[in-house]
Amino acid sequence: MQKFGRRDHLRNIEKSIQGEWKINKVYEVEHLKNWEKTLSFEEKNKEKFFVTFPYPYMNGRLHLGHAFSLSKCEFQSRYQRLLGKRVLFPFGFHCTGMPISAAANRIKREMEEEAKQAEKAPAIDVDMKKSHVDKEKKDVKKVEEKKKQSEILEQIGIPKEEIPNFADSNHWLEYFPPRGKDDLEAFGVGVDFTRSFITTERQKFYDMFIQWHFHKLQKAGKLKFGKRHTIFSRSDDQPCADHDRSEGEGVGAQEYTLIKLKVVENIPEKLKKYTDSEEYKGKVFMVAATLRPETMYGQTNCFVLPNGKLFFLN
Secondary structure: OOOOHHHHHHHHHHHHHHHHHHHOOOOOOOOHHHHOOOOOHHHHOOOEEEOOOOOOEOOOOOOHHHHHHHHHHHHHHHHHHHOOOEEEOOOEEEOOOHHHHHHHHHHHHHHHHHHHHHHHOOOOOHHHHHHOHHHHHHOHHHHHHOOOHHHHHHHOOOOHHHHHHHHOHHHHHHHHHHHHHHHHHHHOOOOOHHHOEEOOOOOHHHHHHHHHHHHHHHHOOOOOOOOOOOEEEOOOOEEEOHHHOOOOOOOOOOOOEEEEEEOOOOOOHHHHHHHOOOOOOOOOEEEEEEOOHHHHHHOOEEEEOOOOOEEEEO
16 A cells, blocks of 8 residues: 655645645735835835736636646746745636636536436336447447536536536636635645635626726727627627637638639530620639639639539649
8 A cells, every 4th residue: 555654744734834824914915005104114115026827717626737837926926025025916717708608508408408308208128228228339439529518517526416506607606716716725826815806797896997997998099899700609699709619719710712713615504694795795704712812823724513613723
């Protein structure tokens, strides 16, 4: 049996020191106005250093990728603290956007579907069940590729009986950020958690902060309105960002160049009616779409295949 005595001993020391940090509020940074009567001149005039981390999205637990990126902020904040600076390291949890809402809706749909199936399901004997086993085995890969939202939650350690709670998008906001904080504290980061927040309108201070940004941008004439290509979610009936999609991320609108190809001989009968007038006589064109218009200079022939596609020959 493998022993972990040394590891556990070091971990106990780590927890003990982290407990001291918490009790003594080592990383909590008060505003100078609250301290100005008690601080010395030297303390008041200390150089300041601010560090922040891109808010992790709260549709799951923090993972090793977060820890790796976070280490850059952690090392820098501690180094600057050793230089004698007043270091502020707050932490935010990203909860805005569609992913949480979409995931909650998927849970809701899965629950409704399961309820419908339970109502419709006839009594099935053991032999009938056995006949479906082979077919199910063949579909394993497809099933794995299209995992249910409830299965994903189970995989990250959420008890099955708690999963129905996640049909409410507000539950995600209440469940994951506190656990994210627990993970960060276990990691030992020097964060001021009195300044922790989530990025939704439920956090009024942060919501007003974002509104302030937009008002400033509008006054500066930096906000523009117009038409552009956008991704549209059919399930949520609204536009969404690329990273909000559950699948197909990175796939965007594809632009083609249309090139007019003049039909110079053997004009098909169906097209001859367009050549009767003087205006269109001898002006029958096929329009080819291409991603490489610069290669068209080397084309010598164009053929129309029976399925309607164009085929070019250099």
